[in-house]
Amino acid sequence: MKNNLHAGLVGVPSAAAAVGIGELTAGVLRTDGPIVVVADAVVDASPQPAKELAISLFGTYDKLVLLLGIGAVLGLAAVLAGRLALRRPRAATGSVLALGAVGVFAVFLRRVDEPVAAVPVLLAVVTAGLGLRLLSRLAPEPAPAPRRAPAGAPEPATPETANRSVDQPSGGDSPDRRRLLQGAAGAVVIAAATGGVGRFLTSGASAGESRDVLRVPRAAEPLPPLPRNVDFGIRGLSPFVTPTSRFYRIDTALSVPRSTTEDWRLRIHGLVDRPIELDYADLLARPLVEADVTLACVSNQVGGELVGNSRWLGVRLGDLLREAGVRSGADQVLSRSTDGWTCGTPTETVLDGRDALLAIAMDGEPLPFEHGFPVRMVVPGLYGYVSATKWVTDIELTRFADRSAYWIDRGWAERAPIKTMSRIDLPARRTLPPGTHTVAGVAWAQRRGIDAVELQVDDREWQQADLAAVPGIDTWRQWRLDVPLDEGRHTLRVRATDATGYTQTARVAEPVPNGATGWHTVQVTVRK
Numbered sequence: 001m002k003n004n005l006h007a008g009l010v011g012v013p014s015a016a017a018a019v020g021i022g023e024l025t026a027g028v029l030r031t032d033g034p035i036v037v038v039a040d041a042v043v044d045a046s047p048q049p050a051k052e053l054a055i056s057l058f059g060t061y062d063k064l065v066l067l068l069g070i071g072a073v074l075g076l077a078a079v080l081a082g083r084l085a086l087r088r089p090r091a092a093t094g095s096v097l098a099l100g101a102v103g104v105f106a107v108f109l110r111r112v113d114e115p116v117a118a119v120p121v122l123l124a125v126v127t128a129g130l131g132l133r134l135l136s137r138l139a140p141e142p143a144p145a146p147r148r149a150p151a152g153a154p155e156p157a158t159p160e161t162a163n164r165s166v167d168q169p170s171g172g173d174s175p176d177r178r179r180l181l182q183g184a185a186g187a188v189v190i191a192a193a194t195g196g197v198g199r200f201l202t203s204g205a206s207a208g209e210s211r212d213v214l215r216v217p218r219a220a221e222p223l224p225p226l227p228r229n230v231d232f233g234i235r236g237l238s239p240f241v242t243p244t245s246r247f248y249r250i251d252t253a254l255s256v257p258r259s260t261t262e263d264w265r266l267r268i269h270g271l272v273d274r275p276i277e278l279d280y281a282d283l284l285a286r287p288l289v290e291a292d293v294t295l296a297c298v299s300n301q302v303g304g305e306l307v308g309n310s311r312w313l314g315v316r317l318g319d320l321l322r323e324a325g326v327r328s329g330a331d332q333v334l335s336r337s338t339d340g341w342t343c344g345t346p347t348e349t350v351l352d353g354r355d356a357l358l359a360i361a362m363d364g365e366p367l368p369f370e371h372g373f374p375v376r377m378v379v380p381g382l383y384g385y386v387s388a389t390k391w392v393t394d395i396e397l398t399r400f401a402d403r404s405a406y407w408i409d410r411g412w413a414e415r416a417p418i419k420t421m422s423r424i425d426l427p428a429r430r431t432l433p434p435g436t437h438t439v440a441g442v443a444w445a446q447r448r449g450i451d452a453v454e455l456q457v458d459d460r461e462w463q464q465a466d467l468a469a470v471p472g473i474d475t476w477r478q479w480r481l482d483v484p485l486d487e488g489r490h491t492l493r494v495r496a497t498d499a500t501g502y503t504q505t506a507r508v509a510e511p512v513p514n515g516a517t518g519w520h521t522v523q524v525t526v527r528k
């Protein structure tokens, strides 16, 4: 018992101080701390089914759960390291060094071009080693081993030979124990102070300021305001413009990258005649355009919430690519974010005239950090993982045959246009009184537009729903229909037809590899 207590008092404060020093160094160097680096490596290394399971089990809390899990493992490892430090200090130092090597390896898994991220890891390892050394020296010597059998002359107890594994009867708070407690408390104070300052620095207070002072510039040719009839204004129906605070968020970033507009640079290079480098002012100096675009995640299940619509403001990426001079054969625009995530977009989709943007604002406000501040990509018609790079700083023209992006390496399709889809939002309740009810929802087929939405009640005829107005073909479209429902159980099904005349297939497909299919179906019970 007591040995475990001592091991904890040696190991846990050492580990805490190590994390604190790591965070502080990361803050000063403006890179990620050791915990995030390790967590990223865990995410990248986890097999796809594990990731999907985590997302479905924990929903948007999956990141928090991962961090808590890492914390728990770290705590356990700290106690073990403390034990080792008390018994075999050299072995303890050795295993800390081994952990450090693993940490540095984790850095290079995702941050090959950011070797500075190894520095906080290294300093954390040194801190852990020193902490274990110092605190284990403060630990009380064990009481003489209980006499078991007559034995020869006892060996003198050295740290190496002392048998500290035998539980000692409690002897109250010895002065020695008090020294250990003081040392441990000191390490915890160091951990809290350095960790606190580090968090403050990495939380990007300066980035927050940079975003706060930003005025959203006007578009060169602003779009007309949205017509009122894009929105039926029915309570519970997804509003035409998704409030940014409720816009879905999907990314692999464990800590949201926070750069300032002053720091931001974009490089356009690879298979181009004239590579370009831009800073934020250069970007704003170009004509800004607005576009109404509905973003959708390929992981969205039929009826799911991973879809949202906004009015984006940005610079046409196609214009920049034309300036750079795309060489023939460069069929992939490979974009990369500050945190090393990559995304491959077909070059032709950026050049074919659609509103492919380097966006700086959504719904009239600078992008929130979670949605890509200061600059992200938006390409209508393609699922997010092949088009919507947040925190984008690097664009390389290349070939699909030569390079593959993050999710492609994990089994998702190389090309992924958004499939025609519709969703039932209302009725919100599954139990209703008899009478006429408004059934309503949204449907989308970006780049084609929605021409019709039909609703089926039980196995009756499909009925045409009323459609709201739309500003273009790249957004979702609200639909509604009032239906009388008598007592009993009823099944509501929806399907959309896009402007090419294609009607959504009933065939059920999972999101992997290129988007779910099937009709969204809802059961309701009608009773008095």
Ligand SMILES: Nc1nc2c(c(=O)[nH]1)N[C@H]1C(S)=C(S)[C@@H](COP(=O)(O)O)O[C@H]1N2
Pocket (backbone or CB within 6 Å): 247, 248, 249, 250, 251, 252, 253, 295, 296, 297, 298, 337, 338, 341, 370, 371, 372, 383, 384, 385, 388, 389, 390, 391
């Ligand atoms: N840097 C970065 N950008 C990213 C991702 C990511 O993991 N990292 N995920 C993409 C995916 S899968 C989707 S669906 C969209 C979601 O954008 P949102 O979070 O703003 O809704 O961002 C895309 N851009």
Ligand SMILES: [Mo]
Pocket (backbone or CB within 6 Å): 250, 296, 297, 298, 299, 383, 384, 385
């Ligand atoms: Mo996505």
